[in-house]
Amino acid sequence: MKNAEPSWLRPAVDYGPLAAFFAVYLVGGLLPATAALMAATAVGLALSLAVTRRVPVMPLVTAGVVVVFGGLTLWLNDDTFIKMKPTIVQMLFACVLLGGLLFNRMLLKPLFHTVWSIDDDGWRRLTLRFGLFFVAMAVLNEIVWRTQSTDVWVSFKVFGILVLTFAFAMAQVPLLNRHRLPERDATG
Structure with missing residues (x-):
């Protein structure tokens, strides 16, 4: 249980x-x-x-x-490996989400269906957007750790990724509103 x-x-x-x-x-x-x-x-x-x-x-x-x-x-x-970790994680998430779309699987739906009640087109678009966001974050991590000091990279890893992810999620609210399913009547 x-x-x-x-x-x-x-x-x-x-x-x-x-x-x-x-x-x-x-x-x-x-x-x-x-x-x-x-x-x-x-x-x-x-x-x-x-x-x-x-x-x-x-x-x-x-x-x-x-x-x-x-x-x-x-x-x-060698700190190279830990600096690459966010890139690998972000790309794994991107591959899973975008790969799922190739097979018409909206893999965010089973994770978030209790939070967001949206139609399948909304799930498809949201999954695509998150997949592309994870690709962009992986690229950004590579740019930051390869061009900046370790102190800057640590700040980016701890705060930057979190803030960018939150901002991206908030930017999806219009999509969620456009694709919201009508609420079911509790009386039947």
Whole structure:
């Protein structure tokens, strides 16, 4: 039986590792921050499993990439790998969403149908937009880490990606409103 998810769990799993990464980076640098990211990611997944008896797919995929690229960063003492991690995660999400569209699968619908009640054309457009957004974010991460200092990249990773994602999501409100399904009458 699936346990109900408390309201604090999703933010803890999604943002706890990022907060740990940033806090440790400020006091210890990128390599210790990478280790903290890996540890906090594992704790977040374990917490999710303990509380709900399941692990969400997106944090699980992200954790796999964190383990591989964080491990390479620490093992080889080369920050290139952790800086590439957001690119890989964003491109994985883009490939899944855009690949799903090739097979007429709107993969955002099963994830967000309880939040957004929109028609299939809306799901198709929203999926395309998010897929292209993830491609753009991957390209942007590559530009930032290859042309800027580590301090700038860390700020971009911690704050920039979050702000850009929020702004992009808010920009989708007109699409959501245009494709909203009529509310069903509760009386039948």
